[in-house]
Amino acid sequence: MSIPELEQQEQHDQEMIQAAFDEVLSIYKQSPHRQKVELIEKAFHFANQAHKGIRRRSGEPYIMHPIAVARIVVKEIGLGSTSICAALLHDVVEDTDYTTDDIENLFGKRIAIIVDGLTKISGGVFGERASEQAENFRKLLLTMSEDIRVILIKIADRLHNMRTLASMPQAKQYKIAGETLFIYAPLANRLGLFAIKTELENLSFKYEHPEAYAQIKSLIDAQAKENEQIYKEFKIPIQDKLAALEFKFELIERIKSVYSVWHKMQKKNIPFEEVYDLLALRIVFEPKDGSTEQEQCWLIYSAITQLYHPHPERIRDWVSTPKANGYSALHVTVMGPHGKWIEVQIRSVQMNEIAERGLAAHWRYKTGERDDETELDRWLKELKEELKNPNPSAIDFMDNVKLNLFASEMFVFTPKGEIKTLPQGATALDFAFLLHSDIGFKAIGAKVNHKLVPLNYQLQSGDQVEILTAKMQKPIAEWLNFVITSRAKTKLENALRKELTVTAHHGQRTIEEELKKVNLTPTPEVIQTLLDYYNIRDKRELYRQVGRKTIDVTDISKKIFKAKPKNLLKKFVTLQFGSSDNKMVPLIKKNKKVDRKKTFHLSDDTSSKSFRIAQCCQPIPGDDIVGYVDDNEIVVVHKRQCPEALKLQASQGDRIISAEWATRNEKSFPVTLEMKGIDRMGMLREITNVITDEYSVNIQSINIQTDAGIFEGSLHVYVHGTDDVNNLCLKLMKINGMNSVKRVEL
Numbered sequence: 001m002s003i004p005e006l007e008q009q010e011q012h013d014q015e016m017i018q019a020a021f022d023e024v025l026s027i028y029k030q031s032p033h034r035q036k037v038e039l040i041e042k043a044f045h046f047a048n049q050a051h052k053g054i055r056r057r058s059g060e061p062y063i064m065h066p067i068a069v070a071r072i073v074v075k076e077i078g079l080g081s082t083s084i085c086a087a088l089l090h091d092v093v094e095d096t097d098y099t100t101d102d103i104e105n106l107f108g109k110r111i112a113i114i115v116d117g118l119t120k121i122s123g124g125v126f127g128e129r130a131s132e133q134a135e136n137f138r139k140l141l142l143t144m145s146e147d148i149r150v151i152l153i154k155i156a157d158r159l160h161n162m163r164t165l166a167s168m169p170q171a172k173q174y175k176i177a178g179e180t181l182f183i184y185a186p187l188a189n190r191l192g193l194f195a196i197k198t199e200l201e202n203l204s205f206k207y208e209h210p211e212a213y214a215q216i217k218s219l220i221d222a223q224a225k226e227n228e229q230i231y232k233e234f235k236i237p238i239q240d241k242l243a244a245l246e247f248k249f250e251l252i253e254r255i256k257s258v259y260s261v262w263h264k265m266q267k268k269n270i271p272f273e274e275v276y277d278l279l280a281l282r283i284v285f286e287p288k289d290g291s292t293e294q295e296q297c298w299l300i301y302s303a304i305t306q307l308y309h310p311h312p313e314r315i316r317d318w319v320s321t322p323k324a325n326g327y328s329a330l331h332v333t334v335m336g337p338h339g340k341w342i343e344v345q346i347r348s349v350q351m352n353e354i355a356e357r358g359l360a361a362h363w364r365y366k367t368g369e370r371d372d373e374t375e376l377d378r379w380l381k382e383l384k385e386e387l388k389n390p391n392p393s394a395i396d397f398m399d400n401v402k403l404n405l406f407a408s409e410m411f412v413f414t415p416k417g418e419i420k421t422l423p424q425g426a427t428a429l430d431f432a433f434l435l436h437s438d439i440g441f442k443a444i445g446a447k448v449n450h451k452l453v454p455l456n457y458q459l460q461s462g463d464q465v466e467i468l469t470a471k472m473q474k475p476i477a478e479w480l481n482f483v484i485t486s487r488a489k490t491k492l493e494n495a496l497r498k499e500l501t502v503t504a505h506h507g508q509r510t511i512e513e514e515l516k517k518v519n520l521t522p523t524p525e526v527i528q529t530l531l532d533y534y535n536i537r538d539k540r541e542l543y544r545q546v547g548r549k550t551i552d553v554t555d556i557s558k559k560i561f562k563a564k565p566k567n568l569l570k571k572f573v574t575l576q577f578g579s580s581d582n583k584m585v586p587l588i589k590k591n592k593k594v595d596r597k598k599t600f601h602l603s604d605d606t607s608s609k610s611f612r613i614a615q616c617c618q619p620i621p622g623d624d625i626v627g628y629v630d631d632n633e634i635v636v637v638h639k640r641q642c643p644e645a646l647k648l649q650a651s652q653g654d655r656i657i658s659a660e661w662a663t664r665n666e667k668s669f670p671v672t673l674e675m676k677g678i679d680r681m682g683m684l685r686e687i688t689n690v691i692t693d694e695y696s697v698n699i700q701s702i703n704i705q706t707d708a709g710i711f712e713g714s715l716h717v718y719v720h721g722t723d724d725v726n727n728l729c730l731k732l733m734k735i736n737g738m739n740s741v742k743r744v745e746l
Contacts, residue, residue, distance in 0.1 A: 013061050017048060020067045024074060024084070033080035043085035043107060050096045058167040065160060066091060072156035076196060078357040083149050086114040090153060093119045110147075117150035118157075151187060158184045159196055162203040170658040171596060174626050174640070177204040178649020178656070192325035192358025201259040208640045209262070209624050216258050219272050226338075227255065227279060233337040234308075235281060241303045242283070247296075252282040254345075266641065269674070269742045277314075277333060280343040284352045293348045294319045297330045300346050308334035311341065319351075321411055324421050326354050410461035422459065425484050429455040432467040433488035440491060442469035456482040477503065477548065504540060507547030514556040526561075528631045533560050535616060593633055596657050600627045600635050603662035611635040613669070617642035617745075620669040622722025627659035628652070635659065641745075661721070668718035670700060671725055672744040678737040679711040690731050691717065714744070 021044050029035065047066055054062040070087040073079045085107055092098050093115060100119070104112035162180055165173055181204040188197035206213045231253050242249050256264075256278045264275050283300060287293045297319045304310075314333035322328040329347045336342040347355060411419050412431060420434055428448065432455070433440035446453050447466040459465060475495045483489055493500065511530070512522055520526055527539050534551055536542045545551045594600065594610075602611060602621075611627070617639040619625050627635040628648045637659055638645035649656050677683070684704060691699055704713035719725055729741040 017061060017063055017067070020064060020071075024067060024071045027071065027075045028081070028084060031074060031078070031080070036081035039107070040081055040084050040088070043088045043111075046106065047088045047092055050092045050098060054095070056164070056167070058164055062091075062095075065164075068160045068163075069153065069156045072159055072196075073153055076159075076357070077152055077156060077193065078353075079149060079152060082111055082114070083153055085111050086118065086149065087153050087156065089115050090118045090157060114147055114150055114153065117147065118153060148191075152191065152193075155184055155188050155191070155193065155196060159200060162200060165203065165207055169597065170599065171656055173207045174658060175649050175654075175656045177207040178626075178646045180204045181208075182646045182649065188358075190325055192327060192354060194327070194358070195356055196358075198257050198260070201263075202257050205259040205262060208626075212262060212624070213258055216261050216272065220255060220258065220261070220278070223278075230279065230337050230340055230342070231281065234342060237307045238281070238283070238304065241307060242285070242300065245299070245303060247285045247288070247300070249283055249285040252284065254280040254282055256280070266745060269745065276341045277343050279336070279340060280345060282345040282347065282352075284347050284349060287348050287350075293351070296348070297346045301330055301332055304332065304334060304344055304346075308336060308342075310334050314341075314343070321419055324409055325358065329355060410459065412459050412461070413464040415464065415466045417464075423485060426459055427455065427482050427484070428453060428457045428459060428465060428467065429479060430483050430485045430488045431459060431465050433483070433485065433491055435467065437491045439467055439469060440488060441475050441495060442471065442473045443467050444470045444473050455479070500544060503547035504543040505547070507543035507545065510546050510553055511543070511556070514553045515561075517557045518561045520561060525632055529560065530556070532630070532636075594627075594629045594635060594657065596629070596654070598657075600657050600659040601662035602637065602659065611637055614638040614642065614644065616644045618670065620671060620719065620721055620725070621661040622725075625659045625661070627657040629655045629657060668698065668720060671717060671719055673715040673717065673725070673729065673732075673741055674744055675704075675711075675713045675715060675732065675738065675741050677711055677735075677739045679706045679709050680737055683711065683735070683737060686735050687713075687715075687732065690735065691715070691728070 025037065025040065028040065029037070044067075048063050051062040051066070056062055056065060066088045069090065070084045073083050073087045077083075089103060089107070089111070093100055093103065100112050100116045103115050158180060161176065165176060168176065180200050185197050185200040185204065188194075188200060202213075235251050239251065256275070261272065261275050261278070264270070265272060268274075285296065285300065287296055291299075311333040314331075316329075316331035318328050319330045328351045329345050331343060331345050333341050333343045409421050410424050410426070411421055413419060414435070420431065422430060422434065428446035429440060429443055432443040432446070443455055445455060445468045446457065447468065448457060448459065448463050450464075475492055477496055477499055480489065480492055480496070483492065508522075515522060515526065527542070530536075531539065531542060533555070534542065534545075536545065542551075546553055592610075600611070602625075610633075612634060613619060614628075614636050619637055619639045619642075624640040625637050626640050626645055626649070627637055628645070630636055635657065638648070675687070684702075688699070688702070698718040700716035700718060702713065702715050704711055717728070719728070725743050729743070732738055732741045
């Protein structure tokens with residue numbers, strides 16, 4: 001570029017930067033926050049100067065990123081001047097020579113604390129190794145518990161990075177998308193940022209499964225005109241009814257998100273056509289004087305159900321008991337025009353703002369009274385308490401917290417009728433620890449709805465639970481096998497630390513003795529092979545499970561490492577000249593280093609020693625896949641939607657590589673199909689005929705059960721790829737009486 005061209009480019013950049021900042025300022029001035037325009041302008045000019053001359057991978061000036069984050073912070077989350085300033089400054093300390101002290105001197109202590117918190121968890125939550133990644137996760141939660149704005153700004157930062165992810169290399173896209181789906185989307189949901197959570201999920205899905213995303217989006221778009229007509233017919237009677245009741249209201253149409261549709265298809269193993277709750281109508285009303293918002297929600301519900309028949313099992317009352325993230329609304333699914341189920345969401349203006357903006361809006365509406373503490377406040381308080389406990393395994397801590405981020409909620413009652421919130425799948429012992437750690441430690445059983453149950457009994461929403469205790473009872477290591485809440489796990493691990501350490505030492509000695517039988521020592525490569533074989537995350541947990549005898553360690557010498565017999569020549573040489581090497585040659589050999597930047601192609605020509613198929617999800621040719629490079633430079637191939645792959649993308653992103661099936665693979669891969677249909681004479685014969693005679697697929701096993709004229713079966717076959725599976729499903733569906741055939745997703 002010539003000097004005039006450079007000057008012209010710089011002038012254009014500055015105009016673009018100023019316009020973007022002016023928009024942020026304009027949005028802020030329209031907000032209800034105290035106006036601190038000068039402070040925000042000061043932060044902008046400081047950050048603009050600090051990042052001058054630096055560009056993002058996309059080519060735009062770097063300062064455009066902090067401005068975009070600030071815009072999300074004020075417009076989509078609803079935060080004020082402190083957060084806007086921190087968003088504008090969030091990369092200054094990491095990327096320039098300025099320090100946190102400089103920020104504090106110029107902008108005050110609070111902004112400096114938030115910027116420092118953001119700097120500590122910069123570059124994604126996670127570092128290069130799992131332990132560092134988990135430690136950074138702990139730092140994130142620690143800073144979040146001190147000032148919630150740290151994580152809110154970090155979520156805004158991640159949202160903008162996801163919106164501009166296209167400029168990144170493919171492997172980086174998988175890593176960032178996986179990390180987003182694993183951590184940031186659940187955190188956004190936990191903090192009540194529903195709109196942001198939905199967008200993060202959609203963007204992650206778009207980069208991880210571009211073909212599936214495009215296909216589902218096109219199916220949704222194809223129904224757009226039909227849906228528009230359905231909405232038009234559906235809402236006219238509702239408008240008239242609400243107007244007659246003298247409500248001021250707004251009707252907002254909503255289509256289920258692409259990710260949400262796909263997730264439901266995967267979870268229930270159904271095609272797009274069977275996703276019935278695709279449409280929703282949101283009613284946002286201004287409350288009238290004279291009755292509570294809750295009463296008015298039920299009044300509107302009554303009006304809707306007079307117009308349309310409700311689905312008896314699809315009523316969700318989050319008005320009487322809001323979700324832990326503050327979400328409050330009344331949902332009912334009704335039968336609309338053309339036989340379509342439509343979900344109606346009833347919210348007041350306040351409920352709607354809390355639902356859309358989450359925590360920031362929730363705190364604005366708080367009265368400050370003692371009983372105004374929400375489940376979210378209690379969660380943050382509990383988080384602080386857990387962070388104080390010294391836990392030697394940060395990875396365990398991360399997994400414990402993640403369990404509660406992912407889980408759906410349920411409500412259970414104490415004997416006195418108090419409502420308590422627990423994640424789905426929680427046990428009676430989780431409930432005991434929720435009440436108090438001492439009750440958890442002394443628990444011997446429980447009464448659920450007045451019936452005696454063991455401590456591992458899984459609770460259901462609406463259960464009334466009484467915990468039975470005994471003074472002599474002490475915590476037991478086996479309890480860790482069935483508690484799921486982070487509070488219960490943390491308390492138990494702290495109480496059992498000495499016992500768990502002894503168990504782990506015993507397990508370690510047992511493994512070492514078993515390895516001696518095949519002349520091996522516990523090198524990192526050997527231990528990694530054991531972890532992969534037993535599908536265990538870290539060696540400490542491996543030692544514990546072996547110490548508790550929940551693992552059959554004879555597999556080490558019988559299946560994992562088999563001593564190869566010496567050939568005759570080697571035997572002759574050894575007898576004649578002796579040998580100083582009496583050890584078995586380890587079966588593990590480190591491969592040539594895998595190029596992380598290139599796409600790894602799996603074909604018949606690819607050495608089977610350079611990759612292996614992950615047993616947790618067992619992908620086959622045609623599945624969307626991703627590669628994970630292990631310590632031995634072997635590429636472990638996972639399905640992209642595999643939960644284990646998501647965890648690896650989030651925790652060890654530097655080992656993630658893009659992978660794809662290069663050609664039709666001549667190898668056979670095992671798959672399981674589920675079948676349902678009407679039972680009749682000759683059905684089994686026709687199924688086997690299709691598989692063997694018409695299709696030439698090898699059957700591993702077939703199991704069929706019948707009940708009241710209906711049969712359900714599982715079919716285990718070997719195929720070459722997804723095309724074989726799809727074709728086989730289509731042919732089986734042509735059999736008279738066959739109702740459904742689906743591949744089972746592991």
